[in-house]
Amino acid sequence: MKRQVYPVTPAVRVLREKGIPFAPHSYPYVENGGTHQVALSLHIPEHRVIKTLVMKDEESRPFIVLMHGDREVSTRSLARQLGLRHVEPCSERDAQRLTGYLVGGISPFGTKTELPVYAEAGIFDMDRIFINGGKRGFMVEIDPAHLEKALKVTRVYAAVENR
Numbered sequence: 001m002k003r004q005v006y007p008v009t010p011a012v013r014v015l016r017e018k019g020i021p022f023a024p025h026s027y028p029y030v031e032n033g034g035t036h037q038v039a040l041s042l043h044i045p046e047h048r049v050i051k052t053l054v055m056k057d058e059e060s061r062p063f064i065v066l067m068h069g070d071r072e073v074s075t076r077s078l079a080r081q082l083g084l085r086h087v088e089p090c091s092e093r094d095a096q097r098l099t100g101y102l103v104g105g106i107s108p109f110g111t112k113t114e115l116p117v118y119a120e121a122g123i124f125d126m127d128r129i130f131i132n133g134g135k136r137g138f139m140v141e142i143d144p145a146h147l148e149k150a151l152k153v154t155r156v157y158a159a160v161e162n163r
Contacts, residue, residue: 054094102135121145
């Protein structure tokens with residue numbers, strides 16, 4: 001019997017169904033380690049690690065933001081670009097309920113509820129990115145151009161330097 005070397009999550013199923021090539025990467029998950037832990041474990045720049053953030057607008061409509069690991073989202077800039085008054089992160093409970101993934105393992109692929117996806121435009125300037133594969137301690141390496149093949153993505157300019 002052939003042993004599987006990585007988990008088959010809903011995210012992996014979506015990537016396979018859409019014919020998107022990816023390289024799986026496991027790393028030791030550390031509670032609250034974030035993208036910094038991923039970068040250290042996989043020996044890559046944190047800028048290549050893309051975090052999946054579940055946010056909501058002033059009417060509590062949820063959406064996903066994809067952001068470089070070494071950047072933060074300017075909620076003011078994002079709200080302005082989306083024609084909204086206010087955006088903020090969802091609670092952990094709501095993020096998990098909407099996506100079907102645990103916080104720390106949220107992938108934009110294969111979410112339980114289909115959510116609008118906004119991606120920092122700079123992500124598409126990179127040749128390869130590492131994004132959560134739907135499980136804590138599991139990333140998939142892909143060409144960022146494939147984000148638009150797998151998801152309906154709107155590009156935004158909402159990055160600010162981490163403090």
